[in-house]
Amino acid sequence: MAGNSQRRNRRTSNKKGATVGSGGKRRRSLEGKGPTPPAEMRKGHVKQRTAAARARTAARRPAPRRGGPKGTNELVVGRNPVVEALREGVPANALYVQQFIDNDERVREALQLCAERGGINLMEAPRPELDRMTNGLNHQGLVLQVPPYDYAHPEDLLDAAAEDGEDPLIVALDGVTDPRNLGAVVRSVAAFGGHGVVVPERRAAGMTAGAWKTSAGAAARIPVARATNLTRALEAYQKAGLMVVGLAADGDTELHEVDVLDGPVVIVVGSEGKGLSRLVGEACDLRVRIPMPGGAESLNAGVAAGVVLYEASRRRA
Structure with a gap:
């Protein structure tokens, strides 16, 4: 009768292969799978479906472009840039x-930082939609949307x-x-007791995620103003009683000789390559140079502003 044979090594089961052990499958099944993901990340959850629908709607909108009109969002793309932006408190x-x-x-870490900060919508989206949002950039599955800066x-x-x-x-x-x-300038203004930074509306850097990161959180405390015409803005400051001091490599006065830094003053810094533009240079009350005995031709804007702000802070103290 089947199953009652006395022959040695006779198979008495239909199961094929070795039956001893599980190859570690049971052990691996008992290992932890980490913390429970947020509801927006759980497949089939109502919040996940809602987030995916929002992402599809947002992905159909035109992607923001660097240097676009005022009021557009900026996208930080990639795992490392997104985590660094969240660490630095970029809004x-x-x-x-x-x-x-x-x-x-x-x-x-990105998910944890979002949860800790609050106020950041967490949305799950398919890869093709993220590709459309970022115009095909290598987003690595993470895209952070930064709102426009309120100048x-x-x-x-x-x-x-005055306050x-x-x-x-x-x-x-x-x-x-x-x-x-x-x-860097915003950070120096915060460090040395300044009251703000003015930038032109055109052909100038704005408060992007990169500027927020470099400011190391100072942008949350120091206002940045945008002027339609920088020359007219400086003339308005002069009428309000401020001295306008422009930094120039060919300035008539060295920094240590300037005696107006302890009063109401606007320090104007030009680009490293071209320096001050003609009209802005003509609007300055003083053109000042920073002595550099080491022989360097120029300093970048962030360093130059920091040097003059330190001198102004020292005199005011």
Whole structure:
């Protein structure tokens, strides 16, 4: 009878292959799978479906372009840039995460930072939609949407100084196009007790995510004003009683000889290559040079502004 044979090594089961052990499958099944992902990341969850629908709607809108009109959002693209922006407190209103993304430590940190900060919408989107949003850039499954910066008016900087009961200390940038230089200037203004920064509306760096990161959080405290015409803005400051001091390699006066830095003053910094434009240079009350015994031809805008702001702060103290 089947199954009752006394022959040795006779098979008594229809199961094929070795039956001893599981090859580690049971052990691996008992290992933890990490923290429970947010509801927006759980397949089939109502919040996941809602986030995906929002992402599809947003992806159909025209992608923002660098240097576009005022009021457009900026996108920070890629895992490292997104995590760094969130670490530095760059303002954001949405984080787009690719569906079925490889959940590495950078993705987990981005999700954790969003949860800790609050106010950032977490949306899951298919890869093709993220490709359309970023115009085909290598987003690595993470896209952070940064809202447009709320610029102040140049007169608002005078009001800020009046509220503090201090003489205005303002920096104006002429033709500085690198957002990192703008961020560095904002950081120096915060460090040395300044009241704000003025930038032209055209052909100049704006408060992008890069400028926010370089400012190391100072952009949250120091207002940046945008002037339609920088020359007219400087003339308005002069009428309000401020001295306009322009930095120039061929300036008539060296920095240590200037005696107006302890009063109401606007420090004008030009680009490293071209310096001050003609009209802005003519609008300055003084053209000042920073002595450089080491023989360097020029300093970048961020360093030059920091040197003069330190000297102004020292004299005011």
